[in-house]
Amino acid sequence: MFCRNCGKELTGSPEICPECGAKPMRGTSFCSNCGAPTTELTEICPKCGARVAGKVVAKAGGTWMPLTAGILDLVAGVPALIIGIALAAGLGMFGALIGGLGGIPGLGAIMGAIAVPMIIFAIIAIVGGVFAIRRRIWGLALAGSICALFCAWFLGIPAIVFTIMGKKHFK
Numbered sequence: 001m002f003c004r005n006c007g008k009e010l011t012g013s014p015e016i017c018p019e020c021g022a023k024p025m026r027g028t029s030f031c032s033n034c035g036a037p038t039t040e041l042t043e044i045c046p047k048c049g050a051r052v053a054g055k056v057v058a059k060a061g062g063t064w065m066p067l068t069a070g071i072l073d074l075v076a077g078v079p080a081l082i083i084g085i086a087l088a089a090g091l092g093m094f095g096a097l098i099g100g101l102g103g104i105p106g107l108g109a110i111m112g113a114i115a116v117p118m119i120i121f122a123i124i125a126i127v128g129g130v131f132a133i134r135r136r137i138w139g140l141a142l143a144g145s146i147c148a149l150f151c152a153w154f155l156g157i158p159a160i161v162f163t164i165m166g167k168k169h170f171k
């Protein structure tokens with residue numbers, strides 16, 4: 001290989017170039033395959049056709065977007081799931097008590113109407129968040145972010161934005 005910083009031909013692939021002291025793959029001035037001059041904008045060496053700046057690097061650059069969306073989904077979904085389950089459990093535990101006291105009309109129904117959708121949204125948000133972090137099944141990750149919106153809108157909005165912006169990083 002050739003040092004990409006100074007163009008010196010190197011034996012093997014040393015960590016540090018003995019000629020210039022830089023990391024040989026860190027530079028942009030020379031092709032690592034043939035030593036021809038390149039610029040920082042060169043993707044394919046004009047002389048030998050070797051790829052000197054991979055798209056792999058560019059692809060890895062945006063993976064924080066699905067990751068952030070996934071974390072936001074989880075941050076929104078997990079507390080919502082806990083609250084939802086607590087509300088649903090509260091229904092069972094205190095339903096009889098409320099009934100015994102003459103009842104607060106419709107309280108059980110209201111709690112149920114909040115708890116059941118909350119649990120469903122929270123589960124979809126959590127599942128979608130896990131898929132977003134793994135960058136798999138974009139549609140499910142988006143569904144998770146939309147459900148995160150119903151759990152906590154201030155987390156769901158950026159989650160949706162990052163899911164849409166990070167779409168190309170999904171497999």
Ligand SMILES: [Zn+2]
Pocket residue numbers: 003004005006007008017018019020021022024
């Ligand atoms: Zn060098």
Ligand SMILES: [Zn+2]
Pocket residue numbers: 031032033034035036045046047048049050
């Ligand atoms: Zn070359």
